Amino acid sequence: MGLSLVAPAHAQSSSEVERLFDDLQTASPEQTPELAAGIREVWSRSGSAAIDLLLERGRTALVEGDTQAAIEHLTAALDHAPDLAEAHVLRANAYYVAGLTGPAIEDLRAALEREPRHFGALQGFAALLEEMGRPEAAREVWGRVLSLTPHDSEAVAAAQRLDIMLGGRTL
Numbered sequence: 224m225g226l227s228l229v230a231p232a233h234a235q236s237s238s239e240v241e242r243l244f245d246d247l248q249t250a251s252p253e254q255t256p257e258l259a260a261g262i263r264e265v266w267s268r269s270g271s272a273a274i275d276l277l278l279e280r281g282r283t284a285l286v287e288g289d290t291q292a293a294i295e296h297l298t299a300a301l302d303h304a305p306d307l308a309e310a311h312v313l314r315a316n317a318y319y320v321a322g323l324t325g326p327a328i329e330d331l332r333a334a335l336e337r338e339p340r341h342f343g344a345l346q347g348f349a350a351l352l353e354e355m356g357r358p359e360a361a362r363e364v365w366g367r368v369l370s371l372t373p374h375d376s377e378a379v380a381a382a383q384r385l386d387i388m389l390g391g392r393t394l
Contacts, residue, residue, distance in 0.1 A: 236265050244340065252374040259372055266309040274304045285317050293317035308338035315347055342371050349381065358385050
């Protein structure tokens with residue numbers, strides 16, 4: 224039996240994410256959203272059509288404002304694929320919209336445990352920290368987002384706003 228030249232799907236996804244993150248470092252501001260979307264798309268692949276469908280249904284319900292349905296679909300996805308960081312981030316968004324900050328924070332933490340570079344989870348944390356009156360901590364987290372996606376317009380604007388608010392205080 225010969226060696227297979229086809230890498231496992233997970234390895235292919237991992238190398239694709241690495242390439243996209245490398246590209247983000249030298250991307251123009253115009254290229255950044257497309258590259259970030261590509262990373263989120265790879266992160267949305269669980270390897271199971273059923274779980275991917277639950278993830279997509281959760282994302283759609285969230286966009287449509289049906290937070291309860293979003294939470295249910297994403298919880299079902301996470302019951303079967305607890306390591307799917309993207310599902311944790313999407314459910315965190317649904318929890319936040321539903322006014323459930325504690326569960327939102329727990330899901331953001333779970334996402335970052337699984338994928339420390341998950342810029343969506345970092346953005347959520349930064350926004351929550353700012354909302355909780357912790358601008359220094361929020362600025363630090365926005366800095367982490369910028370180290371991953373240097374031209375992310377939301378992160379650039381937030382960092383500039385917080386730099387002005389902090390008036391040069393050290394982080």
